[in-house]
Amino acid sequence: MPDSTSVLAASTLSDALVKFTNTFGAILAFVAVILLVFFAAGRATGRLAKPVAVVVFVGPAIVLLTAGLVVPALRTAFLSFYNSDSSKNVGVKNYQWAFTTDDIHRVLINTALWIVVAPLVTTALGLSIAVLADRLKRQSVYKSLIFLPMAISFVGASIIWKFVYDYREASRPQIGLLSQLCMALGWSHPPNWILSAPLNTFLLMVIMVWVQTGFAMVVLSAAIKAIPDEIVEAARMDGARGGRLFFYVTVPMIRNTLVVVLTTVMITTLKVFDIVRTMTGGNFKTQVLANEMYSQSFVQGDNGRGAALAVILFVAVLPLVGYNIVQLRRERATR
Amino acid sequence: MSGVGAVEATLAPPVTGPAATRAVRKVFSSPVASVAMIVLTVVWTIPTFGLLVTSFRPAGDVANTGWWTFFLHPKATLDNYHTVLFSGGFGVGGGLMPYLVNSLAIAIPATVFPLVIAAMAAYGLAWVRFRGSDAVFFTIFALQVVPLQMALIPLLQLFSGGLHLGSVQILPAFGLGGTYAPVWLAHTMFALPLAVFLLHNFISQLPRDIMEAAQVDGAGHFKIFRTIVLPLSGPALASFAIFQFLWVWNDLLVALTFTGGGPEVAPLNLRLSQLSGSFGSKWELLTAGAFVSIVVPLAVFFALQRYFVRGLLAGSVKG
Numbered sequence: 001m002p003d004s005t006s007v008l009a010a011s012t013l014s015d016a017l018v019k020f021t022n023t024f025g026a027i028l029a030f031v032a033v034i035l036l037v038f039f040a041a042g043r044a045t046g047r048l049a050k051p052v053a054v055v056v057f058v059g060p061a062i063v064l065l066t067a068g069l070v071v072p073a074l075r076t077a078f079l080s081f082y083n084s085d086s087s088k089n090v091g092v093k094n095y096q097w098a099f100t101t102d103d104i105h106r107v108l109i110n111t112a113l114w115i116v117v118a119p120l121v122t123t124a125l126g127l128s129i130a131v132l133a134d135r136l137k138r139q140s141v142y143k144s145l146i147f148l149p150m151a152i153s154f155v156g157a158s159i160i161w162k163f164v165y166d167y168r169e170a171s172r173p174q175i176g177l178l179s180q181l182c183m184a185l186g187w188s189h190p191p192n193w194i195l196s197a198p199l200n201t202f203l204l205m206v207i208m209v210w211v212q213t214g215f216a217m218v219v220l221s222a223a224i225k226a227i228p229d230e231i232v233e234a235a236r237m238d239g240a241r242g243g244r245l246f247f248y249v250t251v252p253m254i255r256n257t258l259v260v261v262l263t264t265v266m267i268t269t270l271k272v273f274d275i276v277r278t279m280t281g282g283n284f285k286t287q288v289l290a291n292e293m294y295s296q297s298f299v300q301g302d303n304g305r306g307a308a309l310a311v312i313l314f315v316a317v318l319p320l321v322g323y324n325i326v327q328l329r330r331e332r333a334t335r
Numbered sequence: 336m337s338g339v340g341a342v343e344a345t346l347a348p349p350v351t352g353p354a355a356t357r358a359v360r361k362v363f364s365s366p367v368a369s370v371a372m373i374v375l376t377v378v379w380t381i382p383t384f385g386l387l388v389t390s391f392r393p394a395g396d397v398a399n400t401g402w403w404t405f406f407l408h409p410k411a412t413l414d415n416y417h418t419v420l421f422s423g424g425f426g427v428g429g430g431l432m433p434y435l436v437n438s439l440a441i442a443i444p445a446t447v448f449p450l451v452i453a454a455m456a457a458y459g460l461a462w463v464r465f466r467g468s469d470a471v472f473f474t475i476f477a478l479q480v481v482p483l484q485m486a487l488i489p490l491l492q493l494f495s496g497g498l499h500l501g502s503v504q505i506l507p508a509f510g511l512g513g514t515y516a517p518v519w520l521a522h523t524m525f526a527l528p529l530a531v532f533l534l535h536n537f538i539s540q541l542p543r544d545i546m547e548a549a550q551v552d553g554a555g556h557f558k559i560f561r562t563i564v565l566p567l568s569g570p571a572l573a574s575f576a577i578f579q580f581l582w583v584w585n586d587l588l589v590a591l592t593f594t595g596g597g598p599e600v601a602p603l604n605l606r607l608s609q610l611s612g613s614f615g616s617k618w619e620l621l622t623a624g625a626f627v628s629i630v631v632p633l634a635v636f637f638a639l640q641r642y643f644v645r646g647l648l649a650g651s652v653k654g
Contacts, residue, residue: 012421016436023440023515027447034451042557050463053556057459058471060452061527065478068524072489073481079488129375132368142376144640149379151636151643152629153585155608159625160382162611163389163618175401175618177385210379218644271482274587278608293484298592303488310484321480 073314080307084300094308104292110201111289114272118205118212119265123258125209126216130224131246133217143221147214154211154274161207162279167192197285204286207275212268216261223257224250260327263320270317289313390415390623397619415623431603431624438602438628441515441590442583445522446576452523453530454538454572458560460531461539462546472535478528487592490521494593515600517593522583530575537571538564570642577639578646581632603628 037056044052083090098104129146133139149157166176170189174180182190194200227250235249251258273290280286282295289309297306389402391411396404420430460472494517498506511517541564549559565572583589587604594600596609607624636643 012432015433019436019440023444026515026519027444030444030448030451034455038557038561042555049555050465053463054459054465057455057463057556057560058468061456061475061531062471064452064520064524065475065527067493068490068521069478069481069486069528072486072493075489076485129372132372132375135365135368136372139372142372145376146379147644148383148633148636151581151632152383153587153604153632155585155587155604155611156625156629159607159611159621160386163386163622164382166618173400175397175399177381177401177403180401180403210382213379215648219648271484274608277587278611281612290484294588294591297488307488310482310488314480314482314485317482318480325476325479 076307076310079303080311082304082307084302084304086303090304094304095312097305098308098312103287106285107287107289107292110285110287111270113201114205114208114288115266115269117202118208118269119262121205122209122212122216122265123220123262125213126261127220127258129213129217130221131250134221134224143214143217146217149211150214152211154207154272155278157207157211158275158278161203161210162194165193165203167194194280195284200280200284201286204275204279207279208269208272212265216265219261220254220257223254227253256327260324263324267317267320267324270313270320289316386622386625389618390626392619394617394619397622398616415619416627419620419623419627431606431627433598434601434603434606435627437515437594437598437600438584438604438631441518441522441600441602442580444515444519445526445583446580448519448523449526449530449579450572450576453527453534453575454565454568455560456527456531457534457538458556458564461535462559462564463556472531475528475531479532481528483525483588486525487588490524491592494520512595513599518590518600521589521593522579522586525589526579526582530579533575534568534571537568541567573639574642574646576646577635577642581635581643581646584632 041052041056079086080094081089081091099108129143133142136142152160163175164177166174167179167190168174168176170183174183176193178193179190191199193203231253232245232249235245240248271290272288273294276282276286276288276291277294282288282291287295290313293306293309293313296302296309300306385402388405389397391413392402392405393410393412393414396408396410400408418430420432420435422430456475460468493506494509494511497504497508509516545563545567546559549563554562584602585604586602587608590602590605591608594602594605596605598606603624607621607628610621610624
């Protein structure tokens with residue numbers, strides 16, 4: 001059907017042209033407005049000059065942040081005490097629901113598993129790789145390849161791993177790498193990976209670990225390189241080697257960085273949503289908090305419950321982000 | 336591929352001479368570490384490699400044999416990419432092409448808008464000192480703790496239903512359905528706390544002498560911002576731009592909430608997420624589609640590795 005294909009291609013092309021014209025038009029209009037405002041505001045002189053500059057420079061950010069973040073967040077907190085269409089105050093009923101319903105129990109347990117296991121494994125692997133690679137030639141090649149998944153979206157990563165976990169009956173030729181490996185190692189009937197709880201939750205965590213290890217490795221590697229050589233030399237004079245050197249010198253010297261990496265991965269993990277949504281849609285007992293929040297708000301249309309779950313997520317993330325930001329700030333200040 | 340190492344070098348203060356480093360490295364060096372590292376790197380790369388190989392295999396081969404058999408019976412084709420991109424292999428006219436266009440049309444403005452607005456705010460807070468500027472900066476900085484989830488429901492209500500106070504309508508419905516504007520706006524708003532923080536760190540460190548010299552020459556704030564601050568802030572702007580572009584390109588949550596999911600506005604990533612459920616068995620198409628979506632970030636990664644790593648490290652707490 002060469003005709004219909006070329007017609008399709010032509011309509012796709014014209015559609016793309018319209019979209020790009022609109023997009024770049026919007027950017028041009030945005031820049032033009034800013035330049036115009038700059039020009040007009042630049043004419044203000046004397047006592048007016050400074051207040052005008054403040055309003056023009058800082059005003060847009062404050063308006064956008066107020067309308068897009070501050071007010072909505074307050075409103076979410078407010079909505080969490082109302083029913084599904086926000087017409088009636090129901091007190092703490094949504095929170096009661098979140099902490100007593102069996103389904104949501106499973107969600108909270110899964111989320112807890114995620115934030116304990118995934119960050120610990122990620123940090124441990126990142127540290128091991130940083131230490132291993134620290135001694136090698138061509139280490140940047142290895143590091144680049146391990147860092148590479150950081151560039152891939154969680155959706156892309158999920159599809160990559162869904163293919164690895166693909167299930168076929170044992171009698172047919174396998175196309176999933178994991179099943180094939182298991183069978184090659186003598187396990188003749190591997191399970192349908194994605195359907196078998198609780199194993200599937202851990203298989204989903206593998207994706208998170210795969211993506212985030214590169215981040216942990218780069219940060220920890222920089223911290224290890226920053227340990228003064230005199231300290232390492234002194235420890236070696238005293239007879240520390242290999243494992244002892246690692247546990248008594250390296251690890252204590254980079255303890256702060258380790259904690260920052262751990263909390264950063266925890267924050268990412270707590271908000272993880274794409275992996276579960278793409279792999280299982282939250283089925284087969286793999287649901288987590290962030291995805292349940294989305295499902296309650298936008299699939300079930302229950303704004304009250306969705307808002308309550310968002311608030312729970314916020315409260316869980318708060319100490320981690322708070323700690324993290326303070327640490328980052330302190331590090332910057334001392335440098 | 337020296338980007339990752341180069342960034343580490345800039346993160347770590349140089350403490351030792353090269354001789355000492357070499358001596359230490361020689362002592363530590365061991366074949367065991369080399370082998371372990373090679374094994375790990377291979378394990379890390381194989382899943383992506385399998386995806387890439389599968390996307391070039393004919394449909395029949397993909398359905399019946401594992402991708403590793405490709406090396407015994409190599410048979411490659413570009414059909415999958417053609418189907419996925421142009422001839423609607425996923426049941427939508429035009430295949431993934433409209434979504435790819437949408438991804439670009441969302442990501443580019445959603446990078447430019449917050450970049451400009453944040454640079455302006457950073458300059459205003461750092462160099463147009465006014466009473467309360469520190470408090471404003473700290474508040475913006477502290478907003479980083481608010482997860483996106485906290486803002487989604489009300490923001491969506493605002494875009495689709497306007498603003499009410501009790502029963503009084505203050506703002507009408509925005510009427511932006513079916514356009515990119517809600518996604519652009521949402522991404523811009525969510526990007527600002529981190530963007531202002533990062534750019535402020537950089538812009539506030541610019542040399543005071545230059546600013547004062549320009550002021551003495553009679554340049555106003557707007558001229559200084561355009562002709563001095565923006566050009567000097569190149570590296571910081573580039574790092575943030577790359578981080579934000581990839582964040583938007585790889586985002587699912589904001590797209591899902593603010594675009595609806597049709598071919599008019601929805602980005603590639605969202606479409607792939609839907610397809611992985613409904614076309615989960617057509618691996619030759621799904622792998623090709625996934626590769627189309629990850630090739631852009633990979634290109635950015637290899638071309639601009641240094642900025643990329645720096646941007647990602649700086650932005651690691653975003654969300």
